[in-house]
Amino acid sequence: MSVKPSGKRVFSGIQPTGIPHLGNYLGAIQNWVDIQQNNECIYCLVDMHALTVWQDPIALKKQVLEQTAILLAAGIDPQKHILFNQSSVSAHARLAWIFNCVTRIGWMNRMTQFKDKAGKNREANSVGLYVYPNLMAADILAYKATCVPVGEDQRQHLELTNDIALKFNYDYERDFFPQVEGLIPKISARVMNLRDGSKKMSKSDPSKQGRIELLDENDEIINKIKRAKSDSEPLPSEKEGLVHRLEALNLVSIYSVLAKQTIKQVLQDFGGKGFSVFKSALSDLLIQEIAPIRQKTKELLADENYLHNILKQGSAKASAIAEPIVSEAEYIVGFLK
Ligand code: AQP
Numbered sequence: 613m614s615v616k617p618s619g620k621r622v623f624s625g626i627q628p629t630g631i632p633h634l635g636n637y638l639g640a641i642q643n644w645v646d647i648q649q650n651n652e653c654i655y656c657l658v659d660m661h662a663l664t665v666w667q668d669p670i671a672l673k674k675q676v677l678e679q680t681a682i683l684l685a686a687g688i689d690p691q692k693h694i695l696f697n698q699s700s701v702s703a704h705a706r707l708a709w710i711f712n713c714v715t716r717i718g719w720m721n722r723m724t725q726f727k728d729k730a731g732k733n734r735e736a737n738s739v740g741l742y743v744y745p746n747l748m749a750a751d752i753l754a755y756k757a758t759c760v761p762v763g764e765d766q767r768q769h770l771e772l773t774n775d776i777a778l779k780f781n782y783d784y785e786r787d788f789f790p791q792v793e794g795l796i797p798k799i800s801a802r803v804m805n806l807r808d809g810s811k812k813m814s815k816s817d818p819s820k821q822g823r824i825e826l827l828d829e830n831d832e833i834i835n836k837i838k839r840a841k842s843d844s845e846p847l848p849s850e851k852e853g854l855v856h857r858l859e860a861l862n863l864v865s866i867y868s869v870l871a872k873q874t875i876k877q878v879l880q881d882f883g884g885k886g887f888s889v890f891k892s893a894l895s896d897l898l899i900q901e902i903a904p905i906r907q908k909t910k911e912l913l914a915d916e917n918y919l920h921n922i923l924k925q926g927s928a929k930a931s932a933i934a935e936p937i938v939s940e941a942e943y944i945v946g947f948l949k
Contacts, residue, residue, distance in 0.1 A: 622651045622795075623757035625658035625698065625748075628675040629667065630815035632682055633823040634898070635803035638869050639763030643797055645687035647761060653693040654755055654930060655683065657923075660698045660705065660747060664740035665729075665816065678909075680919045682826055685908035694933075696926030698751065703934035707750035708743075710945055714780050715746050715772070724768060749773040753789045754934040761795040764802045765812060770794040784944050803866060806840035809858025827906050830899050837863075837895045842887040849883030851875050860887075863894060870897040 624644055626636060644655055657676050676697050688695055698704050720726070723745055730737045740747075748769050752760055753776075760770055770792060777789035805811040805822035813823045824836055841859040848854060854861040854875075867890070868878045882890045912919065943949045 620651050620759040621755060621757045622647055622653040622759045622761060623656070623752045623755050624654075624761050625656040625661065625751055626679060626683075627662045627815070628657045628659055628672060628679045628697075629662045629665070630675065631825040631827050632679060633803075633813050633815060633825050634866065635763065635813035635823070636815070637686070637826060637901075638803055638866070639765075639797060640761060641683065641686050643761040643795060644683075647759075647795065648687075648689055648693055651759065654757065654933070655688055655693065655695050656751060656930075657695075657697040658751065661744060664738055664744050676923075677916060677919050678827075678913065680923060681909045681912035682905065684912055684919075684922070685905045686826075690922045690926060694926050694929045696923050696930045700923070700927040701754075701930045701934055703754045703931065703938040704747065704750050707754045707938045707941060708747040710941060711746040711749050711753075711776050711780075712743055714776055714783065715743075715749075719772060719775060720745070722768075723772070725765065745769045745772050746776070749776045752792055753777060754938050755930075756790055756937055758790050758792050759795055760792050764796050767794060767796065780941075786944070788941065788944060797869075804858065804862040806836060806859075806862075808841065809860075809862045824898060824902070826902055827909060828902065829906075830903060833898050833902065834895045837891050837898065840891065842891070846884050846886050847879060847882045847890055849879055851879065853879075853883075863887075863890070867894050867897060870894075870901055 624640060626632065626640060632641065644653065647653065657679050659672060659676055662672060662675075680695065683695060684690065720742060726742055726744070727734075729741060748766075749772060752773055760766075760773075762770070774791050777791060780789055781787055803813045805813050805817065806824070807819065807822040811817070811822070815823070817823065821836060821839060824833055828836070840863060842863065843857060843860060845857070845860075847860065847864070854864060864875055864878055864882075867873075868875045871878065882893075939949065
C-alpha cells in the first residue's frame with residue numbers, strides 16, 4: 613500500500629463494536645500506521661457511533677480498551693499523535709447537532725450504508741444510525757482535518773462531509789470548514805466475508821467464520837481460511853479469470869496486499885494450482901502479519917491503567933484542537949458565547 617506523505621492533519625475513527633478484523637486492518641489501520649510518518653494524525657475509538665446499534669455497556673467499555681491495545685500493538689504512536697475515545701470530547705456531539713440542522717433529509721436518504729445496516733425493517737432502527745454520517749462529518753471537521761484514511765465503504769460518507777462543509781460555508785457566508793480528501797487504499801479496498809464474497813467482512817456479522825480477527829490464534833486463522841468459501845476450479849493465470857468468482861477474488865486480493873504483490877504476480881505463482889496449496893500459503897502470510905499484533909496486544913491488556921492514561925492524554929490533546937474550532941462554529945450559527 614503506498615501512501616504519499618503530505619504533512620496534512622489526518623482524522624480517522626474505528627468503532628469499538630468488537631475485535632477489529634482483517635478488513636479494518638487492510639482497509640484502515642495499516643494505512644493509519646503508515647501515514648504517521650509525515651502527518652499530524654488524530655485517531656479515535658468512535659464509541660458514540662458504536663451506540664447507534666445497541667451495545668452491552670460492560671462489553672463496550674472492554675472493547676474500547678481492547679481496541680486501544682490493538683491499535684498500539686499495530687503501531688499507532690500515541691506520543692507523537694493522538695489516540696482517544698470520541699465520547700470524552702464533547703465537541704463531537706455539539707458539532708454533530710449543528711450538522712443535523714445543516715444536512716437535508718434527502719441527502720441522508722441516499723446513504724447506502726444506512727440501507728445496508730438497517731435492513732428491511734428500517735423503522736425499527738435508531739435515529740442515531742440514520743444520522744451517523746452527520747456525526748462522522750463532525751468528527752472530521754471539529755479538527756478541520758483534510759485527510760481521512762478509510763476503507764472504500766466510507767467514500768459516500770466523505771462526499772457527504774464535503775457537502776455539509778460547503779452548505780455550512782454557504783449558509784453562513786464564510787470559508788470556515790475545509791474540503792476533505794479520502795485516503796482510500798487502492799488494492800483490496802474492501803475485504804469481503806470469507807463465507808460470502810458479496811458481503812463485506814464486518815465485526816457485527818453474527819458468524820465469526822466470515823472474518824479473521826486480529827486476536828485470532830494461529831490455528832483459528834488456519835481453520836477459517838481452510839473453511840473459506842472457494843470453488844472447484846483451480847486458480848486462473850489471468851485476472852480476468854476471477855470475474856464472477858467473488859470468493860476466489862477476495863482471497864487472491866488479500867494475498868496480494870499481504871505479500872505486497874500485484875494480483876497478476878500472485879496468479880503467475882498460483883495459476884493452475886488448487887485452493888489447498890493457495891490457502892496454506894495465505895494462512896502463512898496471515899499468521900506472519902497477525903501473530904505479532906496479537907502477542908503485543910495481550911501484553912498491553914495486562915496493564916489497563918496504562919491504556920486509560922493513553923486515552924486520557926489523547927482526549928486532552930484532542931479537546932485542545934477541537935474546542936476553539938467548535939466554539940467558533942457555535943458562535944457563527946448564533947449561540948451566545
Ligand atoms: N471489510 C472491510 N474492508 C475494508 N475496510 C473496511 N473497514 C471496515 N470494514 C472493512 C474500514 O475500517 C474502518 C473502521 O470501520 P468501523 O469499525 O468504524 O466501521 P465499519 O465500517 O462499519 O466496520 P465493521 O467491521 O463493518 O463494523 P460494524 O460491524 O460494527 O459495523 C473504516 O475506515 C472502514 O472503512
